[in-house]
Amino acid sequence: MEENLLLAIFAILPVVLASVFYLYFKNDLYSLNSVRGFKLIAGNIIVFLFLLSLVVLFGEIYYRFFYDTTDSWELTKVSRKWYKKHYVLNNYGVRDSIDYNPEFQGKYRVTFIGDSFTAGHGINNVEDRFVNRIRRMRPDIEIHAFAMNGWDTYFYMLNLEKLISSGYRFNTVVLVYNLNDIADIMDKWKSILERIYSLKAGFLFENSYFFNILYYRYYISHNREISDYFDFVTEAYEGPLWEKQKERLIMLKAMLDSRGINLMVVTFPFFNGLGQDYKYRKIHNQLDVFWKSIGVLHLDLLQIYEKYNTKDLIVNSHDVHPNVKAHSIAAEAIGQFLEKYIPKGGGI
Structure with a gap:
């Protein structure tokens, strides 16, 4: 109206x-x-x-x-309009072009769990995201994906528990890990998010698409707390928060182990600042050492993406989520990773 x-x-x-x-x-x-x-x-x-x-x-x-695209934070009306148009949910309430049967359907099942990277934020056609590409590459296995924008480690554990309790059957879970999956235990960042998403810009800026996008692009580019986001995440991997995160990830693995469910992990990099001077390399190394120490197969996509320019891999200059090209690259790498450990007709 x-x-x-x-x-x-x-x-x-x-x-x-x-x-x-x-x-x-x-x-x-x-x-x-x-x-x-x-x-x-x-x-x-x-x-x-x-x-x-x-x-x-x-x-x-x-x-x-x-204009039909997204921003990283999904603050603009344009981005929210894009979400309503392109996020078609299945019977489990997650984005996909197929419904899921909780029972096995005669194939080995691989279940991805992740956040907006896995859901395909900024990808118009869900068939272009890496999950659906892998499904076409591996018709011999059943591919599902439980992913939503904003999910983090807490939501991964919560939704895995719900799925198990509901009778959904697993063979292998692939946790698609992003460096900001630690953010839900960062109290300072949680308070910042509350301020960002509770912001009301006034009648004109909230109801006009043109003035709304001008306002929020200015707001995002001049908000120090948003620009410092990636540094907040870096700090979380130093000290007690990292210890707490490791405990949670060990609990997640134990929950799956106790039910005979395999866990594999794929780590995405932050797409801002890829290259020789990538600031978050130390975190990738920490994660790789950690996963290996608890016996989890781990694929780090940083080594694959760092030879590309950031602008060639992101949705647009206002959204640093992976674009169609980045999803294609991920599908090839993850597909090879799965094929190494899940050969045709069998499991790990």
């Missing part, structure tokens, strides 16, 4: 301003060169407002009806 009201206002405004200009100068239309003083200034202001109103109108139309 509010969106339509604003669009109507933006559509009417150029007509109103053009009419004002005509009425104001209707007696001078053939001698505008003779217009002087205040009338000239007023006329220039009206013309400027008229042109500005056209920019607003076409901006609103473009971002509401044609």
Whole structure:
């Protein structure tokens, strides 16, 4: 309702301003060169407002009806509109093109669990994300994915427990780990998130697609807490939080081990700043040593992605989630990883 009201206002405004200009100068239309003083200034202001109103109108139309992509934080109306359009959920309430049967269907089952990287945030066609690509590569095994934007270690453990309790059957779980999966035990960051997502920008900025995207892009680029996000995560892997995270991951493995379920892990890098000076390499090394120490097969995708430029792998300049190319690369690497340990017709 509010969106339509604003669009109507933006559509009417150029007509109103053009009419004002005509009425104001209707007696001078053939001698505008003779217009002087205040009338000239007023006329220039009206013309400027008229042109500005056209920019607003076409901006609103473009971002509401044609612009179809995401931002990293899913703060903009455009990004939320994209989510509603492209996230089609199956019978388990997760994004996929197929429904899942809890019972085995005559094939070995691999169940991915992850966050927005696994769900395919920014990927218009779910068949282009790495999970669905692997499903096509390995028709001999059953591929499922339980993933949602914002999930972290707590939600992985919670949803695995729920699935087990509900009678869903597992062979192998592939945990798709992101470096920020530790964030749910970072109290400082949780309070920052609450402030970010409770922000209300006012009627115009919340209901106009054009003004909303301008506002939030400015907000994100100038918010120090958001820009320091990756440094917050780096600090979490130093000291007691890392010890707590290791305990939780050991508990997750024990929960699966006790039920005869295999665990494998794939780690994605942060896509900002890939290359020789990648700041989070130490965390990748920590994770690799940890997984090996508890006997978990681990694939670190950093070694594969670091030869690419960041801009070639991300959804857009405002969203550092992996794009279609990055998902294709991941599918090839993870597919080879699975084939090494899950040969055709058998398990680990």
